[in-house]
Amino acid sequence: MARRRLSSLYLLVSIFFYVGLVCATPKIAIENPRVRATASGQTVSGGYMTLINDGSTADRLVSVSASWAGMIQIHQSSTDGGVMRMREMPDGVPVPARSRVELKPRGMHLMIMQLSAPLEAGRSMPLLLQFEKAGTVKASLRVEPAGAMP
Amino acid sequence: MRGPSNRLINGLMIGLVTILAACTSAPPPFNATEVTGVSYGTELQIADTRGERRSLSDFSGKVTIVFFGFTSCPDVCPTTLMRLGQLRQKLGADGAAVQVILVTVDPERDTASRLEVYVKNFDASFVALRPAPQELESVVKAFHAIAMKVPTADGTDYTIDHSSTIYVYDRKTRMRLIAQPDMPIEQLAADIRRLLADS
Numbered sequence: 001m002a003r004r005r006l007s008s009l010y011l012l013v014s015i016f017f018y019v020g021l022v023c024a025t026p027k028i029a030i031e032n033p034r035v036r037a038t039a040s041g042q043t044v045s046g047g048y049m050t051l052i053n054d055g056s057t058a059d060r061l062v063s064v065s066a067s068w069a070g071m072i073q074i075h076q077s078s079t080d081g082g083v084m085r086m087r088e089m090p091d092g093v094p095v096p097a098r099s100r101v102e103l104k105p106r107g108m109h110l111m112i113m114q115l116s117a118p119l120e121a122g123r124s125m126p127l128l129l130q131f132e133k134a135g136t137v138k139a140s141l142r143v144e145p146a147g148a149m150p
Numbered sequence: 151m152r153g154p155s156n157r158l159i160n161g162l163m164i165g166l167v168t169i170l171a172a173c174t175s176a177p178p179p180f181n182a183t184e185v186t187g188v189s190y191g192t193e194l195q196i197a198d199t200r201g202e203r204r205s206l207s208d209f210s211g212k213v214t215i216v217f218f219g220f221t222s223c224p225d226v227c228p229t230t231l232m233r234l235g236q237l238r239q240k241l242g243a244d245g246a247a248v249q250v251i252l253v254t255v256d257p258e259r260d261t262a263s264r265l266e267v268y269v270k271n272f273d274a275s276f277v278a279l280r281p282a283p284q285e286l287e288s289v290v291k292a293f294h295a296i297a298m299k300v301p302t303a304d305g306t307d308y309t310i311d312h313s314s315t316i317y318v319y320d321r322k323t324r325m326r327l328i329a330q331p332d333m334p335i336e337q338l339a340a341d342i343r344r345l346l347a348d349s
């Protein structure tokens with residue numbers, strides 16, 4: 001009798017544990033992922049998106065990769081004092097709990113380098129985003145014409 | 151008798167004030183920074199993508215917009231080019247009298263053919279100029295601008311910190327305005343309409 005009670009208690013505790021684990025794992029949503037089309041000869045482009053963390057745990061975008069680009073870095077542009085600068089963000093992009101973080105032109109962007117082929121407007125390019133807590137998140141970048149990048 | 155003479159004096163005073171106001175009221179300022187008469191960026195002599203040396207006088211009759219950039223710049227430079235293309239569209243028929251010129255600060259990587267395809271990708275009318283690597287420093291200096299190679303963190307590549315200023319010339323190829331590329335398109339368009347109208 002006591003033994004049965006103990007095992008049902010164990011079951012209950014483990015259910016709570018797993019439910020808690022699932023709920024605590026942050027879910028990151030990606031909105032409006034896009035990349036600028038490139039001309040032939042160009043091996044670099046900029047990627048943008050909004051990272052949405054609806055969870056109660058802070059997370060961080062740590063790295064990004066794609067089969068069609070040799071290297072993707074996370075960069076920050078600035079134009080202080082009439083000088084345009086661009087620097088890698090070595091610690092990635094913090095995504096605080098319940099927040100939206102925008103990667104947008106002239107701000108944070110994915111610096112997509114060593115393109116294996118020009119990016120043609122209208123296509124979709126698969127991308128893997130690695131988050132500290134949420135793990136790997138897949139996204140698909142819409143290729144936008146260079147002259148009309150939203 | 152006092153009434154009419156008072157009225158006359160009042161009338162004269164109002165007239166005088168109006169004339170004074172008309173004399174002293176300067177035209178409203180431009181949205182961009184007016185730099186008419188500055189000594190920098192007054193001329194350029196740089197090869198285009200066909201290897202022909204171009205000078206500002208080649209574009210006389212148009213309002214010319216010059217800025218520095220490079221094709222491996224993934225973010226700010228293409229955004230500026232896109233916005234200048236939108237500016238030409240916004241100007242409608244007047245847009246045909248606006249010439250946009252990109253001067254590369256990365257002649258080593260930006261070959262003539264690469265530059266040509268790059269700028270035409272934004273607007274078929276855009277022109278790219280390519281100083282020889284040994285000319286770059288003097289070109290940049292002549293505009294009181296900067297361009298500085300910065301190696302990427304892993305050391306395998308480099309990016310270039312450079313002036314983001316847009317230089318605007320009137321139809322007589324006199325430097326008139328400088329602006330930053332994040333200036334609202336409508337404001338820049340209004341300035342350019344004025345330059346197109348007054349020269």
Ligand SMILES: [Cu+2]
Nearest residue numbers: 075086111224
């Ligand atoms: Cu970058």
